[in-house]
Amino acid sequence: KTSEFLNKYGRTYVDYRDPHNGVKEIATELDQTKIKIECVIGRGRWCLTVCRGKLISGKTSIPVAVKRLKEGASLIDHTNFLREACTMAQFDHPNIIQLKGVVTKSKWAMIITEFMENGSLDKFLQGKVNELTASRLLEMLRGIASGMNYLSSIKYIHRDLAARNILVSSDLVCKVSDFGLSRTLENDPQATYTTQGGKIALRWTAPECIRFRQFTSASDVWSYGIVMWEVMSYGEKPYWDMSNEVVTEVLEDGYRLPAPENCPVSIHNLMLKCWSYEAKRRPHPIEIIRTLDQFIKQPNLLLDTKSHDASAPLLNPDSPTSLNEVSTLDEWLDMVKLGKYRRSFHTNGINDLESLVHIS
Numbered sequence: 001k002t003s004e005f006l007n008k009y010g011r012t013y014v015d016y017r018d019p020h021n022g023v024k025e026i027a028t029e030l031d032q033t034k035i036k037i038e039c040v041i042g043r044g045r046w047c048l049t050v051c052r053g054k055l056i057s058g059k060t061s062i063p064v065a066v067k068r069l070k071e072g073a074s075l076i077d078h079t080n081f082l083r084e085a086c087t088m089a090q091f092d093h094p095n096i097i098q099l100k101g102v103v104t105k106s107k108w109a110m111i112i113t114e115f116m117e118n119g120s121l122d123k124f125l126q127g128k129v130n131e132l133t134a135s136r137l138l139e140m141l142r143g144i145a146s147g148m149n150y151l152s153s154i155k156y157i158h159r160d161l162a163a164r165n166i167l168v169s170s171d172l173v174c175k176v177s178d179f180g181l182s183r184t185l186e187n188d189p190q191a192t193y194t195t196q197g198g199k200i201a202l203r204w205t206a207p208e209c210i211r212f213r214q215f216t217s218a219s220d221v222w223s224y225g226i227v228m229w230e231v232m233s234y235g236e237k238p239y240w241d242m243s244n245e246v247v248t249e250v251l252e253d254g255y256r257l258p259a260p261e262n263c264p265v266s267i268h269n270l271m272l273k274c275w276s277y278e279a280k281r282r283p284h285p286i287e288i289i290r291t292l293d294q295f296i297k298q299p300n301l302l303l304d305t306k307s308h309d310a311s312a313p314l315l316n317p318d319s320p321t322s323l324n325e326v327s328t329l330d331e332w333l334d335m336v337k338l339g340k341y342r343r344s345f346h347t348n349g350i351n352d353l354e355s356l357v358h359i360s
C-alpha cells in the first residue's frame, strides 16, 4: 500500500490536513482481536499509553509496540495521533520506525509498529557508558544519518531530531521515530516556548529556527550534529546545566560544544560543520553518510588526537585560548570573550588559572 502510494505521488511526503480520512487511505486497518497487549512500557499524556504486545498472523506472532489513545481524548489529541500514523505509513526505510498498521474502529485508537527492544537512544547509551566501541557508535550514527537522508529525499522535515526520538532495536539498529507530533512538539518534554510563542527543543534547534522558525532539512542537520554529540558522550545533556538563555548567547557568539571525552577530533569536526551558523554551509546528509562510511571502513583515519576532557569550556574555534598570555582568570575570560560567564565559572569552582588549567 505504502509503495503504491509513494509511486502514485512520487517520492514526496504528503502532510494530511485531515488524518481521520487520510489514515484509511494509506494505513492498514488491523483486526483488534489479533493484537495481544502484554504490558505498558510508557505513558504520554493521561490519554496515551505505549505498550509491548504481539501481533498474531496465522499460527505465528511478532513482537510489536502499540500506542493507544483513550476514547475520551480531545480532537487535537486524536488528530495528532492519526497524523503520526499517516506520516509513518508513507515511510519505507530500515532506519525509520516501521508502521505495522492501525486500529481506528475500537474505543481505543491504536498505532502498531515494530518493537524496538532497546528503547530510546539517550537512555540506552546512559546505561552503556564506555561499553561500546567507537565503530559501534559510528555505525549507529551512520544509520541515523541514513534515515535523515531518506526523510530529506522525500521532503519531510522532522523538526525534533534528538537521541530521545531515536529508537534502538535488539541488534542495535537505530531508527528515527516520533513523527506527527514533531509538527507541534507538543509532547516533547524538552520543548519550551519561544518568545514568539512557538514550541521548540532549543538545545537541538538551529539558530534560524529559533529566530525565524525557518525549519528545513539543513536545520535537521544541525539537530543531527547534536545527536552526534549525544551519542559520542553516551547520552550526556547538550550544554549540561547551562540555561537556555546562555546557550542561545554562546551560540550567537560563535561558541560550540567541545568534543566529548575520547571523541576523535575528526568526528568533532563533522559536528562543527553541522553547526555552521549559515544553513547552506552545513553538510548534506549524503556527505555525512560518506564521511562516516570512510571512518568506519578506515578506523586509522580516526587515530588523530583525541579530545582528553569533556569539561573543557565551549569552543570558539576562531579565538586564541593560550594561557601564557594572561596572569589571572579574569584576563583569560576577557581574552576569549567569556567575561559575561564569570559567575558560571565561579559557581563551578573555577576561580583562578590553576583550576582552569586543571579542567582543560
Ligand SMILES: Cc1ccc(-c2c(C)sc(NC(=O)CCCC(=O)O)c2C(N)=O)cc1C
Pocket (backbone or CB within 6 Å): 041, 042, 050, 052, 064, 065, 066, 067, 097, 111, 112, 113, 114, 115, 116, 117, 118, 119, 120, 167, 177, 178
Ligand atoms: C508509533 C510508536 C512510536 C514509538 C514507539 C515506542 C516508544 C515510544 S518506546 C518503544 N520501545 C521501548 O521503549 C522498548 C522498551 C523495552 C521494555 O521496556 O520492555 C517503542 C517501540 N516502538 O518499541 C511505539 C510506537 C507504537
